[in-house]
Amino acid sequence: MGKTTVIAIAGASASGKSLFASTVYQQLVEEFGTDGIAILAEDAYYRDQSHMTLEQRTFTNYDHPSAFEHDLLAQHIEQLRAGQAIDMPQYSYKVHTRMDETLRVKPAKVIMVEGILLLSDEQLRNAFDISVFMDTPLDICLLRRMKRDLEERGRTLSSITEQYEQYVRPAFFDFIYPSKQYADLVVTRGGQNEIAIDIIKTKIRQLLAE
Template identity: 75%
Template sequence: MGKTTIIAIAGASASGKSLFASTVYQELVAELGGHGIAILAEDAYYRDQSHMSFEQRQLTNYDHPAAFEHELLVQHLGQLRRGEPVEMPQYSYKTHTRLQDTIKINPGKVIMVEGILLLHDPKLRQLFDISVFMDTPLDVCLLRRMTRDVEERGRTIQSVAEQYQETVRPAFFEFILPSKQFADLVVTRGGQNEIAIDLIKSKIRQLLAE
């Protein structure tokens, strides 16, 4: 299979990471087929909390590095780089814990990973060959987050606003924004930046052709 290139796409919650990554992935799969490229989500690696009550899970700070099982993500990226498939966890935002089912991720020449704290963790950073940071204004992120969490995750506007003030915004300035310095490419306008999407797609095409 040759060398595996791992591309990280990081940034604030609702900054457009998932849209950017999925757009690149889906357009390349449509163009080149599904072989050779895979995508993982950091959110899938939120720690399992099935041993806790729902009330306890609601108190977890989901924007803090401790909320993620990054050691498992590091392990899985290492396996993919060695040409081994992995079973990526699935996470429920409604129950705040992992589902029993997993998703099989096959190795490829290009692995994309998207998540808020990827560039904060030194052990993860050393695995990334290319790092992208989505630089989207926080007010835009908040509006997107409110719409998403209310429509897709069964939240109320009040609960989204409270979480944003208590954990999301502070975590952005403490952990996420400082990690911007480790990015190779800083992308404005979130997942709708067509020039940046084309740049990454061109790079991946080049990697897949090697």
């Protein structure tokens, strides 16, 4: 298979990084198949909280680096580089813990990883060959987050705004925005920036053609 290239897509919650990554992935997997490109989600590596009650889990700061098992994510990236398949955890946003099921991810020539705190962790930064930061205004992120959490994650408006004020916004300024300095490419307009999508797709095509 040759050299594996790992690309990080980072940015604030609801900044468009998941849409950006999935758009690039879906378009390229049609051309090159799953042997050419694979995708990992940092959200899948939220720590298991099955030992806690549901009420206790609601007090976890999910925007803090300690909420993630970044060591496992780094380990999985290295396994994929070494040509070994991994079992990526699956996470339930409704009950705030990992599910019993995992998702098998096979090695590929290009691995995309998307998440909010990827560039804030030095170990992970060292695992990436290319880093992209989605620079989307916070008010846009909040509106997207409210719509998503109300429609897809069974949250109430009061719980969304409380979490945003107490955890999400402070974490953005403490951890996420400062990590922008480590990005090779800063993308505006979130996942709808077609020029940036084309740039990344062109680069990945070059890597896959090598």
